[in-house]
Structure formats: structure tokens, C-alpha cells
Amino acid sequence: MNVADSQRVASTLEQIGCQGAVRVEEADVVILNTCVVRQSAEDKAYGYLNSLRSLKAQRPSMVINLMGCLVGVKSSEKLKQRFPFVDVFSPPSDAGPLVAYLTQDESRQLEDGEVTRRFALMDDGPEQVSALHLPEAERGRLVSVHVPVVLGCSHACTYCIIPYRRGVERSRPSATIIAELRALAAQGVKEVTLLGQIVDRYGKDLPEGPNLADLLRMANEIEGLERIRFLTSHPNWMHEELLDAVASLPKVMPHIEVPVQAGDDQVLENMKRGYSAEDYRRLVEKIRARLGGGFPGVSIATDIIVGFPGESEAQFQNTYDLLAELKLDVSHLARYSTRPGTVADRRMEDDVTESEKMRRFRLLEDLQENIAAEINARYLGERVDVLFEERVKGRWKGRTPTNKLVFLESQEDLHGKIVPVTITWAGPWSMQSRLA
Numbered sequence: 001m002n003v004a005d006s007q008r009v010a011s012t013l014e015q016i017g018c019q020g021a022v023r024v025e026e027a028d029v030v031i032l033n034t035c036v037v038r039q040s041a042e043d044k045a046y047g048y049l050n051s052l053r054s055l056k057a058q059r060p061s062m063v064i065n066l067m068g069c070l071v072g073v074k075s076s077e078k079l080k081q082r083f084p085f086v087d088v089f090s091p092p093s094d095a096g097p098l099v100a101y102l103t104q105d106e107s108r109q110l111e112d113g114e115v116t117r118r119f120a121l122m123d124d125g126p127e128q129v130s131a132l133h134l135p136e137a138e139r140g141r142l143v144s145v146h147v148p149v150v151l152g153c154s155h156a157c158t159y160c161i162i163p164y165r166r167g168v169e170r171s172r173p174s175a176t177i178i179a180e181l182r183a184l185a186a187q188g189v190k191e192v193t194l195l196g197q198i199v200d201r202y203g204k205d206l207p208e209g210p211n212l213a214d215l216l217r218m219a220n221e222i223e224g225l226e227r228i229r230f231l232t233s234h235p236n237w238m239h240e241e242l243l244d245a246v247a248s249l250p251k252v253m254p255h256i257e258v259p260v261q262a263g264d265d266q267v268l269e270n271m272k273r274g275y276s277a278e279d280y281r282r283l284v285e286k287i288r289a290r291l292g293g294g295f296p297g298v299s300i301a302t303d304i305i306v307g308f309p310g311e312s313e314a315q316f317q318n319t320y321d322l323l324a325e326l327k328l329d330v331s332h333l334a335r336y337s338t339r340p341g342t343v344a345d346r347r348m349e350d351d352v353t354e355s356e357k358m359r360r361f362r363l364l365e366d367l368q369e370n371i372a373a374e375i376n377a378r379y380l381g382e383r384v385d386v387l388f389e390e391r392v393k394g395r396w397k398g399r400t401p402t403n404k405l406v407f408l409e410s411q412e413d414l415h416g417k418i419v420p421v422t423i424t425w426a427g428p429w430s431m432q433s434r435l436a
């Protein structure tokens with residue numbers, strides 16, 4: 001989501017006459033787009049922000065814009081007091097305050113803590129500066145682009161800061177999204193990923209609006225687009241119609257990202273996830289039955305948090321056992337970190353030590369490496385279609401329909417092309433290939 005926001009900010013600034021700078025030291029305007037989903041991300045944002053202080057002292061005319069989840073959708077007065085050298089504070093997905101500052105449009109300044117959203121990147125109003133064009137530096141180069149379709153979140157898991165920083169769940173109009181996808185295809189984009197904190201809930205807040213399955217059907221008809229993905233799903237909202245759409249639409253890739261977060265029912269209840277480990281197990285079985293359980297079948301990625309408040313050794317073992325049983329393709333692992341203002345922060349003690357969190361993290365990491373190696377070994381000698389995105393250290397880098405990372409040594413120009421290859425080596429995190 002932050003990558004998509006940053007691309008749209010750059011595009012918006014280009015439309016009012018700015019050009020991208022190669023080095024931050026040469027820039028007249030610096031936008032620091034921030035994430036606070038974990039403490040490490042927030043610490044990184046603060047560290048980089050402080051590094052800009054000396055640049056601002058050397059060049060007082062430099063405009064510094066702090067943007068994103070660190071600012072959030074509410075008042076930024078405390079941040080203004082802490083970082084007086086920052087010129088502009090922008091909520092997530094909103095270029096309005098920065099454009100207002102740069103154009104000196106006083107009528108567009110903050111009013112009672114709310115931004116007048118003429119230039120809001122996702123507001124889709126008639127006065128919006130068009131965000132349909134990729135930034136100049138990326139135009140014609142990017143093969144795969146992320147497109148937000150649901151902003152914010154209203155689910156409020158007890159550990160999650162997103163609802164407090166990105167606001168309530170709201171779906172973007174389908175006509176706007178489809179227009180953007182057509183524009184991206186016209187700029188050479190071959191693959192799009194539709195984004196939402198709970199992307200399966202797309203359209204539920206739109207009166208008689210389409211749902212995600214409908215949106216996928218519309219996107220599937222766009223000429224020039226070759227592949228469509230979506231993330232992140234939620235076990236409670238992944239229904240039959242959505243799986244049917246993935247199964248029947250040729251451009252929608254067989255890759256599902258659906259976090260479990262924990263494999264113990266009590267921990268899941270404390271997280272306010274709304275399902276049990278058995279519910280998740282049945283969902284995985286349903287996905288595989290509908291989208292294919294054999295090779296290559298469907299790939300499934302999950303998220304897991306270790307060391308949630310109160311998580312015992314036995315409860316962690318339930319998570320370990322569930323992952324070992326289900327053998328999912330990818331597990332995005334995180335050690336729990338307290339997020340100020342969340343329910344877990346207010347009501348639960350962070351009582352699992354950092355060393356114990358790391359131990360549990362490493363156990364799952366090793367388990368997932370073995371699972372991924374076992375799954376990927378099935379690709380050896382097989383022919384698969386890969387969409388190649390770019391050259392990396394002399395090799396072409398691309399992905400299979402199931403989102404497996406593949407490298408290929410070739411002198412041909414494969415940028416943006418879907419090419420059949422034969423897998424010659426398979427590791428847990430990537431594969432190597434030759435032209436089929």
C-alpha cells in the first residue's frame with residue numbers, strides 16, 4: 001500500500017511541474033512515507049526523519065513532508081511539536097496538504113484537523129489531480145503495479161494499528177479502479193495486484209456495488225493486462241464466489257494470501273480474529289479443492305505472529321503443528337510488538353520475552369524453509385510460464401502464476417514478456433531456469 005501511495009504522490013507532483021531527484025541531497029521536496037505496523041518500522045521512520053534534520057539546517061528552503069501511518073488520519077499536533085523542521089504532515093494516501101503547501105493555496109489548508117481533499121490520491125472526486133500515470137522514472141519500466149481498492153480497515157484486531165492510522169474501511173468506486181487499470185495497461189503494465197487490508201470485503205460499503213469477484217471479472221476483460229492478483233484476504237470473508245472467480249478467470253493467478261496469525265484458538269480469540277484453527281484448516285482444504293491441490297495447483301501464503309501477549313509454549317506449539325500440517329507455500333513471520341493505542345496495548349501485558357519471541361520465530365522460520373524447499377522441489381524439470389519483470393545482476397527475474405520467484409540467464413529482451421521456461425534448480429526461496 002505504501003509503494004502504491006508513493007508512486008501516486010510522485011505522479012501528482014510531476015503533474016504540477018516537479019521532477020524526480022536522483023539523490024535526497026539534491027531534492028527541493030522530500031516526502032518520507034512511513035509505516036508503523038511494527039515497532040521496527042516506526043523506529044526506522046524516526047531514524048530517517050532525524051537524518052533529514054541536518055539537511056534541512058543546511059538548506060532551509062528544502063520542503064520536508066512527513067506522510068503515511070506515522071501521521072495517521074487524526075491530529076498531528078504532537079508530531080509538529082516533536083519535529084518542528086517538518087513543513088507538511090500528510091495522512092496516508094493523501095497528497096492534498098503537500099500540494100496545497102507547494103502551490104500556496106491557503107484555502108486548501110487544514111480545517112479543524114481534516115484535510116480538504118482536492119488532491120487526495122484515493123478520493124476520486126472531480127477535482128482530483130489525475131493519478132493514472134506512473135512516475136516518469138517508472139513509466140515503461142514497471143511490469144507489475146499495486147492498485148489499492150479498499151482503504152483503511154474496520155475489523156480492529158487487538159494487535160493492529162492500521163484502523164487507527166488509516167481510518168475506517170472504504171471501497172473505491174469500481175469505475176475509477178477499472179479506468180486506472182486500463183491506463184496502467186496502456187503504459188505497459190502487465191500485472192496488477194488489487195490491495196486492501198481485507199481485500200475480500202471490497203464493495204461491502206458501496207450501495208449495490210460490485211464485490212471483489214465482480215471487480216476481478218471486470219479487470220479480466222482489460223486488454224493488455226496479462227495477470228491479476230489480490231491481497232490480503234481474511235478467513236472470515238473468503239467465500240465460494242471469490243474462489244469460483246479465481247478458478248474461472250484466466251488472468252487471475254492461483255495464489256492466495258490469507259493470514260492465520262496463530263494456530264491456537266485462545267490466542268486467536270485474544271487477537272479478535274473471529275475464527276478457529278479448525279476453521280482455517282477447512283478453508284485451506286476448500287481452497288485447494290477448488291483451485292487445485294496437485295502440481296502446480298494453488299499456492300497459499302499466510303502471516304503468523306509469535307509471542308502475542310499470554311502465548312504459552314503449548315499455544316505456540318499448536319501454531320507450529322498447524323503450519324507443519326498444512327504445508328503452506330509462504331509464511332510471513334513477525335514477532336509481536338506493542339502498538340500504542342491498540343486493545344492489546346491497553347489491556348494485555350507483553351509478557352513473552354524478546355529472546356523467547358526470537359526462539360519461536362526461528363523455529364517457524366526453519367520449518368517454513370523446509371516446507372518451501374519440499375514444495376519447490378516439485379518444480380524441478382517442469383515447464384512453467386514466467387512473467388519477467390527486470391534484470392538483476394545480469395539475470396532476468398520473474399514470477400510463475402503461483403508467485404514463485406524465478407531467475408533466468410538470457411541475452412534476449414524478456415522485459416514484460418511471459419515466457420515458458422524449464423526449472424533447472426529449486427531452492428526454498430527462488431528457482432533457476434532455462435528457456436523451454
